[in-house]
Amino acid sequence: MQSDEKIQAHLVSVWRESKKFFSIGGREGMLVLTDRHLCFVHKTEAKMKWWKAITQRQVINFIKSKDTMIHHDGYNEKELMEDVEDERNVELGFDDISKIEFEEKTWGSVLQLEYEKNGKSEKFQYTIAQDWVKYPAKEPTKYMKVDWKPFVQYIKDRQKFTK
Numbered sequence: 001m002q003s004d005e006k007i008q009a010h011l012v013s014v015w016r017e018s019k020k021f022f023s024i025g026g027r028e029g030m031l032v033l034t035d036r037h038l039c040f041v042h043k044t045e046a047k048m049k050w051w052k053a054i055t056q057r058q059v060i061n062f063i064k065s066k067d068t069m070i071h072h073d074g075y076n077e078k079e080l081m082e083d084v085e086d087e088r089n090v091e092l093g094f095d096d097i098s099k100i101e102f103e104e105k106t107w108g109s110v111l112q113l114e115y116e117k118n119g120k121s122e123k124f125q126y127t128i129a130q131d132w133v134k135y136p137a138k139e140p141t142k143y144m145k146v147d148w149k150p151f152v153q154y155i156k157d158r159q160k161f162t163k
Contacts, residue, residue, distance in 0.1 A: 001037055001084050001091060007077055009033040009069045009151055011128060013055040015140045016040060019112075019123035028138065029089075031111075031126060032080055033069075038097065038113075038155060040090040040126075041083045050074050059130050059144070066109075066147040069154070092117065094159045100152050108143025111151070 010032050017026035029042030054072050061070060084091045092115055099114035111126040129140035 001034065001039070001077075001081050003081075005034040005036050005077060007032060007034055007071055007080065008154060010071050010075060011068060012051065012058055012072065013129045014040070015127050015129045015143075016042075017125050017127075019125055025137070026139070028129070030075075033151060033154060034077075034080070036093065036158075038092045038094070039080065039084055040124075041080070043086045043088045044083050045079065046075060058128075062128070062130075062144045062146055066145065068146050068148055068151040090117070094155050097155060097159070100155055102148035102152055104145070109146045109148055111148050 010030065012030050014029055014031045015026050016029060027042050029040050030044065032039040032041060054074065058070070058072070083089055096117055097113065097115045098121075099112070101112050103110045103112060108127050112123075113126065114121070114123045116122070127140070128144040128146055129142070130144050131140065131142040133139055133141050
């Protein structure tokens with residue numbers, strides 16, 4: 001990430017699942033769209049109190065409006081730059097993304113993403129969780145219906161190539 005980048009969309013309580021044949025489970029994190037990168041942050045320095053409050057506020061916002069191009073207060077470019085330094089978080093240039101699309105399911109809205117990073121091809125599905133079960137492992141029990149179209153279009157409009 002570069003110092004002059006600005007956050008365009010910031011989504012919390014995002015559940016990412018690998019679309020590999022034998023993968024099980026997923027991971028919770030934030031999906032952050034800047035003007036040059038898409039980042040999935042699951043290891044963050046953000047405080048738990050902030051996280052809890054912002055996830056509740058996001059649910060209320062999505063009930064009012066399905067627009068995914070939202071930005072939460074309390075997390076800015078400086079925090080994002082610190083978070084993407086952690087190698088466990090994923091930072092993708094738009095041209096690393098070979099396929100991005102969304103799909104409406106009966107249970108929620110899904111963002112499908114395929115990309116190549118460090119010579120390795122990856123496929124993931126992202127959904128926004130509304131409610132969680134904490135035991136035996138943290139997993140979503142209810143997903144949000146959102147409008148991924150402006151999010152996807154933002155990335156596609158800025159790619160130098162599309163497949």
